Amino acid sequence: MIMLPHTxxxxxxxxxxxxxxxxxxxxxxxxxxxxxTKYYDGRNELRDIGYSLPPIAKDIEIVVGWPEKAVEALANRVVLDGVTVQDGSELSRQVLGLVDGNDLRQTAASAHTDAMVHSCSFLAVLAGDTSIGEPEAIIQEFTADVATGIWDKRRHGLSAALLFDVSDDGERILGIYLMDYEHTVGISYAEPRWQVCSRTPNEGRIPCELLAYKPDSKRPFGRSRISRTVMSLTDSAVRTFLRSEMQAELYSVPPRYFLGVDPDMFTDEDGNQIPNWHIMLDQVLALPSDVDGEKPEVGQFPQYSFEPHSAQLRQTASMFASATSLPPDAMGVLTDNPSSAEAIDKSQKELCLAAENCQTWFSPAWERIISRAQLVAGPDGMAKAFSCQWRNPSTPSRAAAADATLKLVQAGILPPDSDVTYDMLDLSDRQRHTLRNEQRKARARQHIDQLRQATGGMDSQTVTQGDEATVEAKTGSQARQER
Structure with a gap:
């Protein structure tokens, strides 16, 4: 564990x-x-309640991945596909470069997962060094175990933040950032101490935003999806698995008891004690008679059953699924009566509703952080307001989404080339950009055909390539004005 400097x-x-x-x-x-984090990684320690497990059980490692399942099931439905401009215009090359240079989709996926694990994560905009290949503005995520802040209720944002930039192995601190409304203070290590290396003035909000899962007025930094209930049920499942694992060692061997025997009967020719497992697995058990002529008696206890462990595990899995809005079948526990279609549909609806709430919580932070990144990189024109483009959390099939969209277009509710139509089809930024270019080219060809008809059917050589480019540029300008 790294040591954080105090001075x-x-x-x-x-x-x-x-x-x-x-x-x-x-x-x-x-x-x-x-x-x-340990629960998410499956490295949580065994929590023995004191009497149910023997001491040797503490050396057995049992991993239950339910906390990871609870986080990933929701995170997979909260997918940021990209950003769009609120006025309907196209994204500039600068913004596209920022999105690609910062690998925004991967950064968003990691930030959302960390927010669900720790209750929150932090996004910061830092100036990049283009001389070494960095983008002009860096959008970097900081997890809650290396970052914190102070929440301003009036401005609905962070008034101050402390961020530790840690190496990939988690063993070294690469840099420290202290932010408030006035400055962003950069701190680096210069032998033999940590000292201030830069001060950048801030305008308005600090260049750091909070991604909080399930925030409210009492807990603006959110709540973890790995709640106390999730951890308690996971501990119970680990103990159940461990007890059943130990019982499985003797499940196929019925327990025996012996009456009227002498300890010398269980020693070999050299006088050594015969191992217990050898006695239990011996198919032909021959015991000599006692000195008084009495015959030893060998009895057998009833066979152990796994049903108590299976029943407890099914009950624990049902409680876990209810606490995390997951279908019971997703917990990997087989039941005699599989979940009905209504039960599965209900759990999926609850999960989709949670994903839609996450989009509501995360969208303002992403929109502000991208706008701030554009300012840090140097605005290439008037600053624009952005909107997040989220994937449909219900994850419908392509055929179902296309069918629903087609019906709305045919009914005249949606225009064919609207951004709303593209959202319903879950088209990516690059697909939208390609469609826009093809639409402009199609309009340009239509204008050229109209010019040919107006001039009495001139041949194709009359309209030069320069004229085509001029018409296409005018058509593109017209399309942008219409949008």
Whole structure:
């Protein structure tokens, strides 16, 4: 575990006080965040309740991946496909470069997953170094175990943030960022101490946004999807699996008992004790008579049953599925009565509703962070407002989505080339851009044909390539004005 510095050289008195306040908050929540990470990674420790398991059971490793399933099932339905401009115009090359340069889809997927694990994650816009191949503006995610902030209820955003840029192996701190409404302070390590290396003025909001899962007025930093209920049920499942695993070692061998025997009967020719497992697995058990002529008696206890463990596991899986809005069959536990279509449909609807709520919670942060990244990169014109383009959380098939869209277009409710129509078809940014270009070319050809008809049917050589380019440019300008 990396050690976080407590003192920074070069900070003002107010900045030093803010740094220590945020550091205390980070260290207070850090242990709980790391615990939830262990549950997500399947590395949670066995929680023995004291009497149900023998001491040897503590050396057996049992992994139950239910917490990961609870997070991934929802995260897979909260997919950011891209961004669009609210006024209907096309994205500029600069914005497209920022989206591609920062691998926005992958960054969003990671940030959403971390927010569900830790209750929140942080997005920051940092200036990139283009001389070493970085984009002009970097959109970087910081997990809750290396970042924290202070929430401003009036502005509905962060008033201050402390971010630790950690290496991939989690062993080194590459840099520190302290943000407030006035400055973004960059901190780096110069032997023998951490010291301020840069100060960048902030305008309005700080260049850091909060992605919170299930936020409210009491907990603006959200709640983790790996709740106390999820952790408790996971511990119960681990203990059930462990008890059944230990019983499975003796399940195929019925337990025996012996009456009227002497300990010497269970020693070999050299006087060594015969292993217990050898006695239990011996198909032909021959015992000599006692010295008094009495015959030893060998009895057998009833066979052990797995049903109590299976029943408890099914009950635990049902409770877990109910707490996380997952169908019971998704927990990997087979039941005699499979879930009905109505039960599966109900659980999927609850999961889709949770995904739609996530889109509502995450959209404002992504829209503001992309707008801020455009300003950091240098606006190539008037700053524009962006909207997030989310994939349909119900994940309908292509045929079903196309059929529903076609009916709305035929009814005249939607125009064929509307962004809303493209949203219903779940088209990506590149597909939209390609369709827009093809539509402009089609309009240009129509104008050329109209010019030919107006001039009395001139041959194709009359209209030069330059004229075609001029008509196409005018058509593109007209299309943008219409939008």
């Amino acid at each position: 920074i050289s070069g900070l003002t008195t107010a900045e030093q006080g803010l740094y220590r306040t945020l550091l205390r908050r980070l260290l207070t929540k850090r242990g709980r965040n790391r615990l939830r």
